[in-house]
Amino acid sequence: MLSIENLHARVGDREILKGLTLHIPAGEVHAIMGPNGSGKSTLAQVLAGREDYEVTAGSVVYQGQDLLALAPEERARAGLFLAFQYPIEIPGVNNAYLLKAALNAQRQSRGEPPVDAFEFMKLIKSKMEVVGVPKEFLSRSVNQGFSGGEKKRNEILQMLLLEPRLAVLDETDSGLDVDALKVVAHGVNSLRSPQRSMLLVTHYERLLELIVPDRVHVLAGGRIVKSGPKELARELDEHGYDWVSAGGQA
Amino acid sequence: MSATIPLTAGVAVPGPSSTRAARLHALADLGAAGWPTRRREQWRYTDLEPLAAASFDLVPEALDRDTVTAAQRLLGDASLGAASRQLVLLDGERVAGLGATDLADVEVTSPEAHWDEFVAAFAKPVGAKEYPLAALNTAFSRHGLWIRVPAGADIRAPIHLVLVGSARANIAAQPRVVVELEPGARATVVQHFVDCASESTGWSNAVTHLKQGAGSRLVFQRLQRHAHGVAHTSLLSAELAESAELVAGYFDLGGRLVRNDIAITLRGAGARTDLFGLFLAGQNQHVDDHTLIRHAAGATVSSESFRGIIGERGRGVFNGKVVVEPGCQRVDARQSNDNLLLGEHSEIDTKPELEIYADDIKCSHGSTVGELDSEQLFYLRARGLSDLEARRMLTAAFATTIVELIADEELRNATLELVTARLAALTER
Numbered sequence: 001m002l003s004i005e006n007l008h009a010r011v012g013d014r015e016i017l018k019g020l021t022l023h024i025p026a027g028e029v030h031a032i033m034g035p036n037g038s039g040k041s042t043l044a045q046v047l048a049g050r051e052d053y054e055v056t057a058g059s060v061v062y063q064g065q066d067l068l069a070l071a072p073e074e075r076a077r078a079g080l081f082l083a084f085q086y087p088i089e090i091p092g093v094n095n096a097y098l099l100k101a102a103l104n105a106q107r108q109s110r111g112e113p114p115v116d117a118f119e120f121m122k123l124i125k126s127k128m129e130v131v132g133v134p135k136e137f138l139s140r141s142v143n144q145g146f147s148g149g150e151k152k153r154n155e156i157l158q159m160l161l162l163e164p165r166l167a168v169l170d171e172t173d174s175g176l177d178v179d180a181l182k183v184v185a186h187g188v189n190s191l192r193s194p195q196r197s198m199l200l201v202t203h204y205e206r207l208l209e210l211i212v213p214d215r216v217h218v219l220a221g222g223r224i225v226k227s228g229p230k231e232l233a234r235e236l237d238e239h240g241y242d243w244v245s246a247g248g249q250a
Numbered sequence: 251m252s253a254t255i256p257l258t259a260g261v262a263v264p265g266p267s268s269t270r271a272a273r274l275h276a277l278a279d280l281g282a283a284g285w286p287t288r289r290r291e292q293w294r295y296t297d298l299e300p301l302a303a304a305s306f307d308l309v310p311e312a313l314d315r316d317t318v319t320a321a322q323r324l325l326g327d328a329s330l331g332a333a334s335r336q337l338v339l340l341d342g343e344r345v346a347g348l349g350a351t352d353l354a355d356v357e358v359t360s361p362e363a364h365w366d367e368f369v370a371a372f373a374k375p376v377g378a379k380e381y382p383l384a385a386l387n388t389a390f391s392r393h394g395l396w397i398r399v400p401a402g403a404d405i406r407a408p409i410h411l412v413l414v415g416s417a418r419a420n421i422a423a424q425p426r427v428v429v430e431l432e433p434g435a436r437a438t439v440v441q442h443f444v445d446c447a448s449e450s451t452g453w454s455n456a457v458t459h460l461k462q463g464a465g466s467r468l469v470f471q472r473l474q475r476h477a478h479g480v481a482h483t484s485l486l487s488a489e490l491a492e493s494a495e496l497v498a499g500y501f502d503l504g505g506r507l508v509r510n511d512i513a514i515t516l517r518g519a520g521a522r523t524d525l526f527g528l529f530l531a532g533q534n535q536h537v538d539d540h541t542l543i544r545h546a547a548g549a550t551v552s553s554e555s556f557r558g559i560i561g562e563r564g565r566g567v568f569n570g571k572v573v574v575e576p577g578c579q580r581v582d583a584r585q586s587n588d589n590l591l592l593g594e595h596s597e598i599d600t601k602p603e604l605e606i607y608a609d610d611i612k613c614s615h616g617s618t619v620g621e622l623d624s625e626q627l628f629y630l631r632a633r634g635l636s637d638l639e640a641r642r643m644l645t646a647a648f649a650t651t652i653v654e655l656i657a658d659e660e661l662r663n664a665t666l667e668l669v670t671a672r673l674a675a676l677t678e679r
Contacts, residue, residue, distance in 0.1 A: 048628075048632050049628075049631070049632070050628055051628075071631070071637070072628060072631040072632050073631045073632075073635060073636050073637070073640075076631070076632055076633055076634035077634045082632055084629065084632075087629070088625050088626050088628075088629040090626050090629070090630075090644070090647065091647065091651070092646075092647025092648060092650045092651050093643055093644070093647045097643075098630070098633065098643075101633075101639070101643070102633035102634050102635065105633070105634035105635050105636070105639070106634045109634070141647075158633065162633075162634075
């Protein structure tokens with residue numbers, strides 16, 4: 001599904017990713033953990049196509065395509081979804097309007113006809129039940145005046161609607177209380193399938209108790225420094241990231 | 251000593267002989283004040299000298315049948331209101347067979363029919379020094395419209411004033427409108443500026459007076475949709491008595507060279523105005539809004555919110571002046587002006603001006619100039635929208651904020667449709 005080889009990326013003069021290599025097969029859920037400033041969010045943004053980051057070396061192949069050659073919207077239409085760490089507020093753009101436009105942009109790129117208002121409402125209502133948001137959610141401006149939890153639920157709602165092939169969730173757990181975390185995890189788990197891959201970027205282990213990953217990677221200094229099965233997350237939680245840099249010997 | 255203005259030199263003023271003295275007087279005032287030049291602060295960014303030099307016809311020939319027929323066809327457009335509610339001026343003149351002749355619930359006459367009263371109450375008080383083009387209008391306007399809403403009347407259905415420009419070449423139309431609300435009256439008036447032909451190259455120089463009695467409430471909405479070769483200059487002069495309320499919305503979607511002056515005087519205690527505006531200036535369009543709100547009594551309230559969207563090689567100007575006269579306490583005056591620049595060569599000059607001679611007041615102003623937000627653009631593109639779609643969505647959102655200030659749903663939807671269509675053209679590449 002996704003093969004990242006020796007990826008280097010920088011912002012201005014500052015190199016943040018320094019030779020990152022990562023492979024995610026179809027149907028697997030991988031988690032990336034790491035301390036602040038290790039490059040987790042940079043990786044998420046680079047995958048989504050943020051132009052502020054310059055890729056200086058390496059390659060990213062997504063479903064056999066050179067991902068880095070695609071514009072952000074082409075990546076999205078090819079089934080890549082980034083759940084933003086800080087979802088953007090867009091005053092004046094109605095939430096339902098954006099959801100429908102996003103869905104139809106993807107359908108159009110697949111040669112499918114746009115959904116009409118009735119189909120759309122039916123579809124979105126079923127997804128809204130999963131993430132537990134009221135119907136007023138649709139008539140509000142995108143993320144404007146949303147609480148932190150509402151913003152994260154809105155990201156998951158978009159993801160459920162768009163049904164991506166590869167979902168990158170950038171610290172979706174941050175700022176959520178336990179109940180909201182469960183709702184979000186339920187939404188994510190409902191999408192797990194053999195055709196779909198996920199990359200969870202997180203700081204804390206608690207999300208990984210609710211969304212159990214197939215592999216856990218530790219990112220430090222712009223590279224993957226350790227990979228392992230799901231149990232690695234708990235070890236990290238117990239010993240801290242210094243344990244990895246010290247060689248991972250408990 | 252009057253300076254010579256090429257445009258008016260040797261031109262005989264029109265109209266009945268009883269109107270002649272005041273017209274010549276206005277012309278002399280214009281000569282004394284001089285044509286607006288960019289050396290004057292109020293005209294610094296807007297060059298009207300080409301208009302004075304151009305060979306516009308101030309006194310056009312009689313309207314022919316084809317011209318009237320073309321206007322008739324245009325008036326069928328649903329966005330211009332129901333035929334029974336349309337009052338029409340074609341190149342500034344009242345023409346039999348265009349629009350309604352009368353409205354059941356309001357008195358409809360014309361300034362020319364009550365000339366002396368009109369001159370004393372409306373034309374004279376507007377100074378030629380500040381508003382030279384209003385003097386030009388007084389000298390050359392024909393007929394015009396004077397609407398009076400009787401005391402206590404509550405007119406629910408909007409009255410549509412449709413000011414049509416014909417396809418005749420080089421016409422400098424001088425439409426003149428008076429809207430008077432007697433005490434306690436309520437009404438909604440929509441003023442449309444439209445042209446019969448998209449290739450029109452004329453000039454419309456409109457003057458509108460609003461006079462509101464105590465406790466009256468007027469919703470005044472102006473939609474300027476001139477053809478893209480047309481010059482448009484306008485003055486709105488409003489005076490509000492005690493506890494009167496004016497909600498005024500200004501939408502400028504067309505025109506090549508546009509200058510709007512808005513002067514609202516809150517004359518009576520407790521009077522209030524909510525003024526908002528949106529202009530779209532595309533390639534080679536120049537739109538200049540100069541507003542003046544005068545708090546001439548205590549406990550008066552004004553809120554003003556203007557937005558400009560300036561496309562590539564478009565130009566905008568906003569000047570918002572608020573005056574609080576001496577002794578006028580407990581005044582609340584708020585103003586904001588936000589501008590969106592869409593191109594590398596888009597330009598806006600924005601300036602608030604406050605003159606405050608009282609101390610117990612609340613006054614705020616703010617202006618912003620910016621481009622589309624790159625984070626918002628990325629967010630939309632990350633959801634699969636093309637760069638162009640994302641730009642359009644954000645630009646429309648910027649405009650919608652003003653359109654949503656229109657309380658009447660039908661009017662709001664009609665305006666949104668016009669704004670959206672114009673925006674689509676503006677953001678095309």
